[in-house]
Amino acid sequence: MADQETQPPREDQVHDDETPFAALPAEERLFRMRHSAAHVLAEAVLEMFPEAKYAIGPPIEHGFYYDFDLPQPLVPDDLEKLEARMRQSVKADLPIHGEQISKGRAREVFANQPYKLELIDDIEDDTVGYFRHGEFQDLCRGGHTDSTGQIGAFKLTHSAGAYWRGDEHKPMLQRIYGALYPTQEDLDAYLQSVEEAQRRDHRRLGRELDLFHLDPISPGSPFFHPKGATLYNGLVEYVRELYPRYGYDEVITPLIFNTDIFRTSGHYDLFPDMYKMMTGDDVEVGVKPMNCPGHCVLFDSTLYSYRDLPIRFAEFTRLHRNERSGVLHGLTRVRSFSQDDSHIFCTPEQLDEEMARVFEMVREVYRDLALGEVEVRIATRPERFVGNPEDWDHAEELLKELVSKAGWSYEIAEGEGAFYAPKVEFHFRDAIGRSWQLGTVQIDMAMATRFGLRYIGSDGEEHTPVMIHRAILGSLERFLGVYIEHTEGRFPLWLAPVQAVVVPIADRHIEYAQSVQRELRQRGLRVEVDASGERMGAKIRKAQLQKVPYMLVVGDREAEAGAVALRDRSGDDLGAVPVFQVGDRMVDERDSRTSQAPIDA
Ligand SMILES: [Zn+2]
Ligand SMILES: [Zn+2]
The missing domain is CATH 3.40.50.800 (Anticodon-binding domain)
Incomplete structure (x- = not known):
């Protein structure tokens, strides 16, 4: 469960105090239950494997884990035995004691525990937190239940390899995961939702329905099989059919550019995931991570009059982003993908109507694909951005106004806009209640200026067009991943690879x-x-x-x-x-x- 690994340990943020456990707020109690359960797990492991070395064990979302250096790989049977041993500790309801001890004393206590010794060395204070229950002792900053009887309903779910301190040059440890909730009912509901999600996992359905696979020869770049390609093309054809009615023109622009274009757009400095390489004749080229710069060059190739605007370029060609291998996930996080992407160039006077038209198209697509109600978020100016703050404020206010006018309520995602523009995000809630971001719309006051784009206004003068970036399904790969899980592979007839x-x-x-x-x-x-x-x-x-x-x-x-x-x-x-x-x-x-x-x- 990759999402769990992203939860940072909170051990150092919490200290035990005089407040009785039962009087604490529910969230704090749950945190302490999960934390204490990690200690109880370590106790069980040390008893089962006396030669085990134990490392760290924080509470995480949905439960807890603990990392161990063990003499042999764990098997599922071991988890059952460990769980049974943990329940003995719970039943014994042992008090959990904590105190500060000197580092010297701690080095004696943990003399045979190299990971603990390393942790002690890293602590800057003269003393370290020391906790114990029964025979078990651990190095810890605190945040516990009063006794082992209070840790709630738990289950050890699985184990997985994890590098000590997340560093691949350090030893590989075995991480044991547990799920923990205050009551058995909550725990069962959680475990059931995990099972449901696994049953719908698009990577599994992709294999079972013969839709696609991934190969280490090109990580994050799906191979779509004939049935998967039928599904993929069905989506593309569907969006393509909408284009004439909404006034879009489909275009095809290069995949590889001299990186000068990305210096102009700002991607070169602000978009680190771009693939760049030197050619034989010493020119640096980049593989496009998005279509906007190419569409700016295309717009610039013709001198348009205000009568020609809006110009709406749509494109489905491949995009590439060098995402870290650790975040790649099936179809939902990939390196090679295509979007139902478009850039609209219009006059400031046309902006309202254009946005309304985009929103109308979003509504239609959501309806046709039976995605339920559109959920809207407005993502505002990030820390690193191009353009001037006044234009940003103006664009953000405008987005709020236009979204409201479309009859949608919205949430604000502070600082999550793109570096060149604030964005409206469309989220979709799937059949098991998970929310996914699909399309986005951005009003961009910066990029057209950077490219020196212009059109001839009704006054005969040159003006800079406003640029709208918009994708409705977003990455088609990601959409398919989400859609496969949503439908559990039961595609509507019009998309079904075999009807x-x-x-x-x-x-x-x-x-x-x-x-x-x-x-x-x-x-x-x-x-x-x-x-x-x-x-x-x-x-x-x-x-x-x-x-x-x-x-x-x-x-x-x-x-x-x-x-x-x-x-x-x-x-x-x-x-x-x-x-x-x-x-x-x-x-x-x-x-x-x-x-x-x-x-x-
Ligand atoms: Zn602790
Ligand atoms: Zn764009």
Whole structure:
């Protein structure tokens, strides 16, 4: 669980005081329960492996962990034994004592514990915190329950390798994780949500549904298989279809540029994740991390009049960002991706209407993809930025006003804007309640000036256009990752890589099955025939596991009647239906982009 590792240990921020545990605020109590549980875990480990060296064990979101240097790798059985041993300590309800002791004394106590000795050396004070319960003793700054009986409901969940002090040049330790909540009910709810998330994990579904895989030969750069590419292209085609109606023009610009362009845009200094390299003739080039600089060059190639504006460039080409390998995650955090990206160049007078148009498109896309209510955040000026503060203030105020006018309420994300502009973020809440950022819209007063862009105004003079950066789904890779988990792979028919499987009952029905396939393919439907020798039940089960929207079972009766026995993926038997009617039904469902029914199924 990568998110847990990002929680910094809080040991040094908390001190035990005279307040009885029960009188503390709930959040502080939970923190102390998790912290104390880590001690109880270490006690159990030292008893089970007397030669173990123990390192650090902080409370974290959802629970706690402790790092150990152990004589052998842990197996799941060990966690059960350790948990049982921990429960003995809880039952014994041992008081937890704390005091400050001299460093000299601490070095004696922890003489056989090299990690503790290293920690003692790093402490600047003359004394160190020392805590014990029963026979167990630890080096610690405090923040505990009064006794081991108060640590709440917990479960050891898993173990994983972790470098001492997070440094890959230091020894690899074994980290044992535990989940902990005040009550068994809270703990069960949490464990269930973890299980639910694992069941929906897009990396797992990506494998099971044969959509994509990742390979260390190009980390963070997904290989989309035929079915995954069908899904991916289905999304691109969908957005592309909206463009004429909203007045966008699709363009294609280079992937690799002389880095001069990124010095002009400001990315060179403010965007560290850009890939840069020297060419043979000593020119530095960069791989574009976003499309805006290229679109500025494109805009600058024509001298537009105010009558030509707004100009709306849209582009789907690949973008690359050299994200640290530690943060890469399936499709949701990648190095190679594409966006449903666009840059709009308009006059200041056109800004309101343009933003309203963008918001309208966001609404339409959310509706078509059945993403539920749009949740909006406005991210404001970060610490490092380009442009002048007055323009920023103006743009931020304007965004708030326009978002309100669109009928949305919003939250403020202080300091989280892009370096060149504040942004509106669109968040989406998935089927299990998690919130994900998808698209963004930015009003940018800086970049057009940096590129010296201009248009001829109605006064015959040159003016600088306002630039709007906008992506609705955002990174298509990331969107797909989120969407796969949201739908659990049950895509609506219009996006499903395989829309129907024809299941012949016996080999003698294969020929008829193929004629059904041909007829439906003629209507542009993606239909497969399962001609494997397996039994009918197994074929249906397989199609259901692949989450194919429809199964068309054919035997003697169906062949004679020019029909199929229609089933949907939820297992509902829809009876015998003539093939042309199945085609009508599927075409209707595809063209109306019905999303809700198949997802609920
Ligand atoms: Zn402690
Ligand atoms: Zn942009």
